[in-house]
Amino acid sequence: xxxxxxxVLRTEHTGLTVASIDDVLEFWTEILGFQLVYRKELGGGxxxxxxxxxxxxxxxxxxxxxxxxxxxxxIEYDSPEDRxxxxxxxxxxxxxxxxxxxxxxxxxxxxxxxYGWMAxxxxxxxxxxxxxxxxxxxxxxxxxxxxxxx
Numbered sequence: 001x002x003x004x005x006x007x008v009l010r011t012e013h014t015g016l017t018v019a020s021i022d023d024v025l026e027f028w029t030e031i032l033g034f035q036l037v038y039r040k041e042l043g044g045g046x047x048x049x050x051x052x053x054x055x056x057x058x059x060x061x062x063x064x065x066x067x068x069x070x071x072x073x074x075i076e077y078d079s080p081e082d083r084x085x086x087x088x089x090x091x092x093x094x095x096x097x098x099x100x101x102x103x104x105x106x107x108x109x110x111x112x113x114x115y116g117w118m119a120x121x122x123x124x125x126x127x128x129x130x131x132x133x134x135x136x137x138x139x140x141x142x143x144x145x146x147x148x149x150x
Contacts, residue, residue, distance in 0.1 A: 013063065013071035014098060018139045019085070021062050021076045027115040027137075031108075032100065034064035034072065044079070056080040072098070086140045090120075097134065097142035105131045105147035117143070 018024050028034045044058035058078045065071050088095040102108045116138035123133040129149030
């Protein structure tokens with residue numbers, strides 16, 4: 001195929017690296033309402049190292065599907081040993097966030113808190129009536145929560 005004619009067909013998923021799939025699965029399924037599609041032991045080796053660009057990588061994953069069909073892949077690395085939790089700010093280059101529309105922003109914040117997710121500031125209301133706030137989780141991810149007016 002001529003690379004000038006290649007186009008994006010669809011969004012497949014967003015991948016998030018987590019310390020432990022077991023530790024975050026309940027949050028994603030019970031609190032955010034995603035359904036577990038599958039869990040896999042992906043392993044390691046040369047091919048996996050080439051895909052992820054990490055020497056010595058050994059990993060497993062879980063694919064989750066949201067209420068609207070949006071998919072999130074949770075990825076857990078067993079190696080290499082020198083992994084760290086990133087503490088990026090939203091303004092840092094390379095930082096990313098997911099955004100979820102919810103029925104009740106304040107109730108969702110209360111449901112997220114026991115899982116280590118905290119608002120980064122006070123929720124704000126836009127002129128349109130949409131209420132929004134960023135949250136940060138224990139693995140360093142950012143999720144924006146939005147409540148649109150009825």
